[in-house]
Amino acid sequence: METLNFRFENGCRNIGPQAQLAGVVSSGNLEILIESTALNGACEVVVNTSAAGFGVTWRAVVTDFNLRWQLRDARLAINDMGATPAVVSLRLDQAAESVTQPPAKSEASV
Amino acid sequence: MNWQALTAELFPQGHTITERELFLSGTGTVDGKIVTVIGTTGHAAIGVEIALAQAKSVLHTVQHFPARPIVILVDTQGQRLRFRDEMLGINSYMAHLGKSLDLARRLGHRIIGLVYDQALSGGFITSGLMADACYALPDATIRVMGLPAMARITKVPEAMLTALAETNPVFAPGAENYLRMGGIEAIWEHDLATNLARAIDGAGDADRRAESGLARGGRMMTKRVIETILGATAADSHVCTT
Amino acid sequence: MTSYLESSARMRVNALLDANTFTEFLPPSKRVTSPHLAVLNTPVSFDDGVVIGEGKLRGKSVMIASQEGAFMGGAVGEVHGAKLVGLLKRAAQDRAYAVLLLLETGGVRLHEANAGLIAVSEVMRALLDSRAAGIPVVVLIGGSNGCFGGMGIVARCANAIVMSEEGRLAMSGPEVIETANGVEEFDSRDRALVWRTTGGKHRYLQGDCDKVVSDDINAFRNAAVDAIETCYKVQISLTLSALLDEQQMLEQRISQFGTETEPLNIWARLGVPDPAAVSMMEAESFMQMATTATRPTRSAS
Numbered sequence: 001m002e003t004l005n006f007r008f009e010n011g012c013r014n015i016g017p018q019a020q021l022a023g024v025v026s027s028g029n030l031e032i033l034i035e036s037t038a039l040n041g042a043c044e045v046v047v048n049t050s051a052a053g054f055g056v057t058w059r060a061v062v063t064d065f066n067l068r069w070q071l072r073d074a075r076l077a078i079n080d081m082g083a084t085p086a087v088v089s090l091r092l093d094q095a096a097e098s099v100t101q102p103p104a105k106s107e108a109s110v
Numbered sequence: 111m112n113w114q115a116l117t118a119e120l121f122p123q124g125h126t127i128t129e130r131e132l133f134l135s136g137t138g139t140v141d142g143k144i145v146t147v148i149g150t151t152g153h154a155a156i157g158v159e160i161a162l163a164q165a166k167s168v169l170h171t172v173q174h175f176p177a178r179p180i181v182i183l184v185d186t187q188g189q190r191l192r193f194r195d196e197m198l199g200i201n202s203y204m205a206h207l208g209k210s211l212d213l214a215r216r217l218g219h220r221i222i223g224l225v226y227d228q229a230l231s232g233g234f235i236t237s238g239l240m241a242d243a244c245y246a247l248p249d250a251t252i253r254v255m256g257l258p259a260m261a262r263i264t265k266v267p268e269a270m271l272t273a274l275a276e277t278n279p280v281f282a283p284g285a286e287n288y289l290r291m292g293g294i295e296a297i298w299e300h301d302l303a304t305n306l307a308r309a310i311d312g313a314g315d316a317d318r319r320a321e322s323g324l325a326r327g328g329r330m331m332t333k334r335v336i337e338t339i340l341g342a343t344a345a346d347s348h349v350c351t352t
Numbered sequence: 353m354t355s356y357l358e359s360s361a362r363m364r365v366n367a368l369l370d371a372n373t374f375t376e377f378l379p380p381s382k383r384v385t386s387p388h389l390a391v392l393n394t395p396v397s398f399d400d401g402v403v404i405g406e407g408k409l410r411g412k413s414v415m416i417a418s419q420e421g422a423f424m425g426g427a428v429g430e431v432h433g434a435k436l437v438g439l440l441k442r443a444a445q446d447r448a449y450a451v452l453l454l455l456e457t458g459g460v461r462l463h464e465a466n467a468g469l470i471a472v473s474e475v476m477r478a479l480l481d482s483r484a485a486g487i488p489v490v491v492l493i494g495g496s497n498g499c500f501g502g503m504g505i506v507a508r509c510a511n512a513i514v515m516s517e518e519g520r521l522a523m524s525g526p527e528v529i530e531t532a533n534g535v536e537e538f539d540s541r542d543r544a545l546v547w548r549t550t551g552g553k554h555r556y557l558q559g560d561c562d563k564v565v566s567d568d569i570n571a572f573r574n575a576a577v578d579a580i581e582t583c584y585k586v587q588i589s590l591t592l593s594a595l596l597d598e599q600q601m602l603e604q605r606i607s608q609f610g611t612e613t614e615p616l617n618i619w620a621r622l623g624v625p626d627p628a629a630v631s632m633m634e635a636e637s638f639m640q641m642a643t644t645a646t647r648p649t650r651s652a653s
Binding site (some may be wrong): 158159162165166169172173189191192193194195196197198199200201202203204205206208209210212213216217231232234235236239240252253254255260263264266270274278279280281282287288291292293317319320323329330331332333335336337338339340 | 377378384387388391392393394404430431433434435437438439441442445460462463464465466467468469470471472473474476477478480481484501502504505506507508509521522523524526528529532533537538549550554555558560590591592595596598599602603605606609610612613615618653
């Protein structure tokens with residue numbers, strides 16, 4: 001297992017107080033827990049992945065995500081089982097959507 | 111140890127146990143009192159017939175001999191891996207045995223399990239693991255499956271599993287590991303008759319395996335998770351991951 | 353209509369219960385994960401593959417657990433099992449109206465095999481404790497992974513089982529049997545054979561399942577409500593007479609069908625007019641048809 005940590009300062013978009021979960025841990029997939037927490041305006045991403053050695057790719061995908069959303073005081077915790085960058089981006093967007101607008105259903109509420 | 115030698119040691123005051131197609135049944139005398147004995151031998155694969163035969167003995171005891179203790183002698187390679195058993199719903203037969211033992215317990219029968227040779231997965235769940243307390247002989251093998259098969263299914267290299275098995279009670283086979291995790295109450299080194307009498311006297315109907323697993327350092331999470339769920343939601347943070 | 357099969361464990365819980373009534377115990381944000389997976393280079397999941405909590409079903413307070421088949425096949429490890437045990441004990445403590453177990457699992461999680469095996473037996477004991485306390489337990493099976501291994505035994509310890517046609521209930525999976533005894537024993541790639549040996553309709557005709565519903569969460573919900581009501585009318589805890597009845601039913605099954613090698617023949621002998629047509633029948637017409645068969649009635653075991 002490899003753990004990667006990313007932090008982006010000076011976010012501008014607030015998120016809801018309710019933690020949400022997106023995705024599921026299965027082959028080629030991942031789960032993302034997104035929570036509101038005081039981080040001095042930053043957004044933190046912690047990745048636990050079974051596929052070691054992809055730090056550069058993760059940095060690119062997560063940086064891209066941050067540019068799209070610029071979340072503030074948000075922590076994302078990821079359990080990954082070898083998801084492709086496209087799947088990771090999709091799940092990151094789902095996670096961000098679930099806390100930035102009222103979810104259509106409460107089904108992802110955690 | 112074969113079942114004849116075992117039962118001679120367990121019941122020096124006598125027994126009537128017989129074997130029929132790897133199924134053991136009869137009675138034994140412990141401290142002057144009769145107990146029902148059921149079990150299997152020859153690493154029996156537990157199919158629908160043998161599960162049902164064991165349940166029948168249990169229900170017969172419940173029906174005709176109130177509060178008579180029940181002793182389960184375990185030697186099994188696990189559930190029978192046949193199309194016919196699955197078609198007939200072997201899980202229902204296993205569940206029936208488990209429920210029969212559970213009913214017996216609630217009606218005041220003390221139930222003691224003893225793994226005297228081998229215990230594997232499905233054959234163990236509804237026998238020894240349904241007892242008030244399950245014991246093992248020192249040479250007993252207890253496991254879910256062998257490491258090579260486990261490596262195939264989990265896709266974890268066998269060499270890695272073998273190395274980890276040296277120190278990790280969670281997937282390494284062996285009675286000692288089940289003892290540490292609370293699945294086995296104790297290992298009987300010798301004097302089986304005295305140990306059995308003591309076990310019957312000391313048995314109770316509460317499931318204390320989670321406590322034992324924690325106290326012995328083999329299963330650190332189980333009891334805490336259960337207690338957190340039972341407790342106030344404010345206590346949730348007491349459970350932490352490692 | 354929402355497909356049960358295609359929904360996640362979490363979606364099933366929310367769609368099954370009254371809207372916005374679910375409170376999760378040990379939610380993902382508590383991060384109660386398996387301590388045994390990291391050493392095997394296997395990722396954890398924040399809920400260890402099972403969602404548990406309380407909510408309302410038609411206004412009544414129930415406890416509910418839902419296994420996530422996509423995470424390690426829904427297999428039971430130490431934490432996963434302890435969550436199920438805790439929920440069942442909580443049901444007795446809080447005097448819940450019922451417990452719903454949405455099972456989708458391969459049984460014991462081999463990565464933590466010993467802990468998983470003990471855990472499954474603890475779940476079985478806790479389930480029967482719940483019944484002894486007068487709280488009915490209803491099992492729902494309709495996920496793509498089916499309900500296998502030790503959890504297949506646990507399912508049959510519950511008061512009632514509701515399955516979809518797609519649901520499967522058994523002990524050893526066809527792959528396991530094929531690996532052990534060869535493809536001529538059980539061809540795991542013959543999907544139709546697998547289905548008619550372990551699927552909901554076979555289990556229903558056999559008397560191991562109480563209702564077959566279509567692959568629709570609302571159908572499961574209605575069936576669960578009915579099943580619970582029936583439990584209260586009949587008997588919730590185990591009794592000697594119910595187990596003696598079950599003994600007889602299971603003995604009869606062996607003596608009647610023990611030499612059969614094809615489920616279709618069993619169905620024919622149970623009075624199903626056109627066994628070959630069963631696979632194509634919708635759940636409702638199947639249930640209708642089955643009333644004409646001499647299906648063994650389940651005792652309150």
